[in-house]
Amino acid sequence: MSHPPILTVSGAKHAFVTRQVLRGVDLSVSAGEIYALLGPNGAGKTTLLRAICGRLRLKEGEVRLAGQDPWSVPAARAGLGLVPQDLALYPHMTVRENLQTFARLSLVKGPEIEATITRAMALTRTADRAHVPVKHLSGGYQRRVNIAAAILHEPKVLILDEPTVGVDVDAREAVDNVIRGLRDIGVAVLLTTHDLEQADGLADRVGFMREGRMMLEGSPRDLITHAFGEDMEILVHLVQEPDTGGEIRLAAEGLNKSSGNLWVKLDPGGYAAAGKLDTRLRKLGLTPREIRVRQPSLQNLFTLIADRKVAI
Ligand SMILES: Nc1ncnc2c1ncn2[C@@H]1O[C@H](COP(=O)(O)OP(=O)(O)OP(=O)(O)O)[C@@H](O)[C@H]1O
Ligand SMILES: [Mg+2]
Known part of the structure; x- marks a missing residue:
């Protein structure tokens, strides 16, 4: 300033x-x-x-x-x-x-x-x-x-x-x-x-x-x-809420449940990673209705802080 x-x-x-x-x-x-x-x-x-x-x-x-x-x-x-x-x-x-x-x-x-x-x-x-x-x-x-x-x-x-x-x-x-x-x-x-x-x-x-x-x-x-470097946030909106087996497979993809059928992850691969993720999820029968890629926000940062995943 x-x-x-x-x-x-x-x-x-x-x-x-x-x-x-x-x-x-x-x-x-x-x-x-x-x-x-x-x-x-x-x-x-x-x-x-x-x-x-x-x-x-x-x-x-x-x-x-x-x-x-x-x-x-x-x-x-x-x-x-x-x-x-x-x-x-x-x-x-x-x-x-x-x-x-x-x-x-x-x-x-x-x-x-x-x-x-x-x-x-x-x-x-x-x-x-x-x-x-x-x-x-x-x-x-x-x-x-x-x-x-x-x-x-x-x-x-x-x-x-x-x-x-x-x-x-x-x-x-x-x-x-x-x-x-x-x-x-x-x-x-x-x-x-x-x-x-x-x-x-x-x-x-x-x-x-x-x-x-x-x-x-x-x-x-x-x-x-500082917190996220090159990471982008990938948001996956599924057509329907996954069952327990689906939830396990989504978690194995590194996705975290945000709410209902919205799952998110941070990935340095951005759009390319989102494209590959889309293909894999479809093969697993977990069809995305929409996938969005965006820069991480303060909300992401404070979620990490609240989950004590970054030290402050
Ligand atoms: N006049 C007061 N007498 C006693 N305790 C008070 C008084 N004013 C605030 N507190 C207490 O001080 C703490 C901080 O309150 P404060 O209102 O500053 O928080 P805040 O960050 O503005 O919260 P919020 O986001 O809810 O507005 C709280 O535990 C509150 O209960
Ligand atoms: Mg206040």
């Missing part, structure tokens, strides 16, 4: 009563970068975000936002926008009325309010619904208005806790495009997600947390290349 980090966390430790939730986390995000925090439930992601926002005082370690501590210097928090997981909007008010209300709360000066709202609606692509009450908007639109409300004061760092949970793929893509647009104007974006496909396509860097520690960090492509 060419920019120095605008947000840094070093040695973050926290405990709720006796429960250790953060065990020494380091993290940095630069202007114009999207960083996705990943990890299972309870890993400590939200706790870390709360500490970054100055809403929770770390037991040890420090947070620096453009050089200042958001806990002890409340003014530093003006450089930060938080998009909470739950919608924080007035459902009966229109998009514009919501943003007017939040602009006043964010202490945007009176004469600047209209221009500020126009900018936020343009960046979140919500202007075409300006006069619609929020309760009548689709979930995806509501999420984008939630982002609009968080960027009215033009924060340099934007924090989003699970910004697309519960929305469909198209709505997620629209939210992702808004996040990319903010990155492209130089905002440092830190988000959490359980959606590995989203992280794969959106994040410049990901960090995988588990039990309060940062276990693995890097760009999705670097992590995948």
Whole structure:
């Protein structure tokens, strides 16, 4: 990353009563970068975000936002926008009325309010619904208005806790495009997600947390290349679910059951290997309906980690 980090966390430790939730986390995000925090439930992601926002005082370690501590210097928090997981909007008010209300709360000066709202609606692509009450908007639109409300004061760092949970793929893509647009104007974006496909396509860097520690960090492509080298993922969709004998033969081919009649393997041979596999499976009476070959994904990597097949 060419920019120095605008947000840094070093040695973050926290405990709720006796429960250790953060065990020494380091993290940095630069202007114009999207960083996705990943990890299972309870890993400590939200706790870390709360500490970054100055809403929770770390037991040890420090947070620096453009050089200042958001806990002890409340003014530093003006450089930060938080998009909470739950919608924080007035459902009966229109998009514009919501943003007017939040602009006043964010202490945007009176004469600047209209221009500020126009900018936020343009960046979140919500202007075409300006006069619609929020309760009548689709979930995806509501999420984008939630982002609009968080960027009215033009924060340099934007924090989003699970910004697309519960929305469909198209709505997620629209939210992702808004996040990319903010990155492209130089905002440092830190988000959490359980959606590995989203992280794969959106994040410049990901960090995988588990039990309060940062276990693995890097760009999705670097992590995948490091873990899988030249391997490609071969997905075999069978015409029908195999019986026990079939399952044994599929396993002998190195295929792992994904679900029902979907079986997968990693193979450096790629398309050529898939062709040969197709021929062998047909001879065995295990007819594929479809065989796909694709690059391994973060999902593959985290499956390996979960199965403890790669050490982290
Ligand atoms: N205010 C609190 N008091 C006590 N325990 C808490 C509090 N907040 C969080 N915890 C605990 O801290 C741990 C980490 O929680 P956290 O919400 O940070 O995880 P997370 O990674 O965000 O998980 P998820 O993916 O489910 O959102 C969990 O065991 C949780 O129960
Ligand atoms: Mg959380």
